[in-house]
Amino acid sequence: MPKIRIPADDFQIGDLVHLADGRTVEIRHIERGEKGLITVNPGDPDQLQGRVWEHVTITREEAP
Numbered sequence: 001m002p003k004i005r006i007p008a009d010d011f012q013i014g015d016l017v018h019l020a021d022g023r024t025v026e027i028r029h030i031e032r033g034e035k036g037l038i039t040v041n042p043g044d045p046d047q048l049q050g051r052v053w054e055h056v057t058i059t060r061e062e063a064p
Contacts (some may be wrong), residue, residue: 001059008038009052016059017048024059 003018011017016024017040025046031039032052040048050056 003057003059005055005057008050008054018057
């Protein structure tokens with residue numbers, strides 16, 4: 001699975017987000033809020049938050 005850069009607005013369940021410290025976070029739940037706010041895995045220890053226009057590096061499993 002190759003790494004790709006996408007805007008956070010294109011997240012899909014199952015994507016792996018690559019963080020600057022080398023860790024990855026699997027997207028299990030996505031919430032969209034006001035003014036472009038996006039929260040991944042809300043309430044969980046691996047919660048991420050940002051704006052839909054921010055670009056991130058992910059790995060996405062390709063459909064068979």
